[in-house]
Amino acid sequence: MMMTALHDEYAASGGKVVDFHGWALPVQFSGIVQEHLHTRAQAGVFDCSHMGEFMIRGAEAIAAFDRLVFSNLSGLKIGPCRYSAFLNGRGGIIDDCVFFRLSGEELYVITNAGPLDVVRKLIAEACPDAEDLSEATAKIDVQGPASRDVLLAIGMDGIAPMKYWTGRRMDWRGTEIIVSRAGYTGELGYELYVPRTIAVDLWRAVLAHEATLPCGLGARDTLRLETSKPLNGEDLSEAITPLEAGLTPLIQWDKDFIGKDALAAVRDAGDYRILTAILSADRRAPRHGFEVKSDGVHIGEVTSGTFGPSLNRGVGLAFLPEKFATPGTQLTAGPRDLPIETCAMPAYTDGTCRMKFDA
């Protein structure tokens, strides 16, 4: 298995390691529920170094990259993040991604670990000079209402003026790093992209702060499901279009991109399933693969689900026909007909991610 720059740090915090897309990553440290609740109350620290990072330089290369994703890129200013995905020729999602401009000439792109080989090839073909920073970069996410205080306390002053859903370059202890104020938890949080050579120093500095707790993939999953964020490989796949994934508002129909014609055909045919947030009536969780029924009739399936510690009930995502996606629709899921209902996204609404600060 591949190991991140922080692999040898896990044991010191009691990390239990599992195989995630070929990476040895911690599923939990002190316990999933405790890590989850700590992230919502204070700050959780996640090693996400398995993810991919690319730097696209120059107007020509950025224009070529624009053809790989369905979101509008030409009007993107320096700073704001954009969420999008790479599609195949059938309009299916190869991988979702986030990108932002560091300058007029530089686009920073973050992708997932699972389909990285395919995405790497796509980017290399479209933008031969793109720099693949995935191996050289460690990614540490600091998430939770205390995350800003934690990073300011370790001297990361560059984060102070950052608004929600923006990214920028800054200096930390003499090293150039990239930070986005974003995350996968619904809380105020920062994603730190640093040279792997300083990963251990940063990890230890952040964990030395009393407000932080190391967190694993388990809590990352419960946090993202409460905030109704899809995971590539679970909820998203090459068989799923962005229309079905609920990303319709992000699709830029007046530009050219791979998969556009197939996507337009799905749009025009209509009547596709929609990724919908679901809640259990009690603490039992809907699980990946559970059949969803309405009055005993099959209508769709659960793509991921778990117990939501902050909601104190089961929570998940399911593909359902549009007429059943209306919040409050009563349905059942799984072999034991677990009672569930659809709900608006995000299922958990008390997240602090949009918190504002005086500059």
Added chain:
Amino acid sequence: MDPATLRYTKDHEWIGEEGGLYVVGITDHAQDQLGDITYVELPSVGKELAAGAEAATVESVKAASDVYAPVAGKVAAVNDALEATPELVNQDPFGGGWFFKLEGVNAGDLDGLLDAAAYKEFADNEAH
């Protein structure tokens, strides 16, 4: 209950006699593997269970698993506290985290189960 005196199954249940009834739960190894337990579904009192029959369900954040009757018997009592506080199974698997009690058990049936030493060896091997 004293883990040293209990009997065990390869599905990680324990069983032990207390006041004429046979108490059943899941082992410390099992709760550790499951992680944070979030929901326990218990059998109804009075239900007749065959040896190896599905008796209860335990859900953790990660997964749902069945709990089986280690021996045949009739459910005499269930641990209602697990409904509101399933984390008792994590905190005290051999005590406050018990699942149900059986009556009408043939004491000789326990001889077919693992003793503490044999279970420890089994669980250690499984973990590797």
